[in-house]
Amino acid sequence: MRAALVGLDFGKGDFAASLEELGLLAKSAGALPVVTIIGKRSSPDPALYVGSGKAQEILQAVTDNGIEIVIFNHALSPAQQRNLERVLKVRVVDRTSLILDIFAQRAQSHEGKVQVELAQLQHLATRLIRGWTHLERQKGGIGLRGPGETQLETDRRLIGERVKMLRAKLGRLQRQHATQRRARNRNKTLSISLVGYTNAGKSTLFNTMTKANVYAANQLFATLDTTSRRVYLGEVGSVVLSDTVGFIRELPHQLVAAFRATLEETVHADLLLHVVDAASPTRLEQIEEVNAVLREIGADHIPQILVWNKIDAAGLDPAVERDEYDKIRRVFISAQTGEGLDLLRSAIAEFAESSQAEEPDDAHVMDGDDLRFNAYRQHTNQ
Incomplete structure (x- = not known):
């Protein structure tokens, strides 16, 4: 599908x-x-x-290049999206919808789907009016309640019921995860989550360390489903170790909320391995x-612990x-070649030994460690 990318510089960020x-996402x-x-x-x-002038410029590009879809590097309101489609005569997608579409393509497990x-439904609920503009009626009196409003009410009710059912499902999954975590806590098993920007190499590192076969590719959001494996660290x-979904600029709030069940592994971890693409010019x-x-x-x-990968x-x-x-602040490795993995294993083992030696039996994370790590985390983007 031939696409035109649109971005406006508001003087903020890179x-x-x-x-x-946005090009990689497309x-x-x-x-x-x-x-x-x-x-x-x-x-x-x-x-x-x-603006109207830039919209005409985009229309000209659409006509000249046989464009089938226009992708905006911003979050559009339903009205803006509808108005743009009227002007451009092609489908218009904003950054949020694009990320949601990628997630829909990549979800493999039942939980991920x-x-x-x-x-998607939470996002769609704000845009239902787009499909019913030809049936709109003004509110205000007997006989003025048209079929458009009735249909919108029906669609909203159906979406609301589906959202309620999905939330109940996710609630059950969260309870299952909580049971598994309690079992690990009883066994005093250290829980470590890999976090990082999308395409930083988390899944490759996970596969290398656990000998697992999690899908890893040089593309954004290759992993959506959390996978956990045990890793043996000698005397410790x-x-x-859990692999998680990657983060990105302007990650839609709907996704953060919906993926809270998956991200529970991160919230309840004892240690985060923050994987960074050391070769990226925007790594900071x-x-x-x-x-x-x-x-x-x-x-x-x-x-x-910052893991500078690649x-x-x-x-x-x-x-x-x-x-x-x-305290170990950064470890420099290559998950692809295996360089530095011995250093990373030693760093994890050192943290585990420290936790076992100092953590009270009923504590999740030692207060002293929290204070020390919070003190040096302010230096992570130097």
Whole structure:
């Protein structure tokens, strides 16, 4: 499907990197980006987001290049999306809808599919009016309740019922996860979650460390479903390592809410391995985006070790960096070649030994560790 990408620079953040990411998202969804239209504004146009002049420029590009879909690097309101489609005469998709579509394509497990459907329905519920504009009626008196409003009410009720059912399903899945976590806690098993920006190499690292066969590819959102495996670390014994969905700029809130069942593994982990693409020029911004999502889901208090992955592509050597408290701050590895994995295993073992030696029996995470890790986490984007 031939696509036109549209991005407006509002003078905030790394505009070029965000637009490049939109191209990767479009390709991940199966689109072929043919042309990119950019512009600058101080604020979005209420009706068309880009303004009437830029809308005509996009229309010309659509006509000249045989464009079938226009993808915006922004979140559009239902009215803006409807108005743009009227002007451009092709389908218009915003960044949120694009990410939701990719998630729908990639979800494999029952839990993943339930979470994606919930997020899609919540997004759709705000846009129902788009399909019924030809039947709209004004409210206000007997005889003025047209079939359009009736149909909208029916659709909203059906979506509401489906959302309620999906939330109940996810509630049951959360209870199952809680039971599994309680069993691990009784066995004093350390729980570790891999977190990081999408395509940072989490699944490759997970496969290398656990000898598992989780799908890993050089594309955005290759992994949606959380997978957990036991890893044996010599004298420390076994730990549980979990692979999780990757984060991204402007991750739709519907997805964060819907994937809360999956992200529960992250919230209740004892240690986060924050995997970073060391070869990415925007790695520091990506670290902050991941930390922002961790704050949103209530996992920002959990100790982190930054795992700088893809050192082979970045021209770096395997290494370990410590903070002023002699806690391991960064480990430099390549999950693809295996360089530095011995250092990472040693870092995990060191954390596990420290936790076993100092953590009270009834504590989830030692207060002292929390304070020390919070103290050095402010240095993570240096």
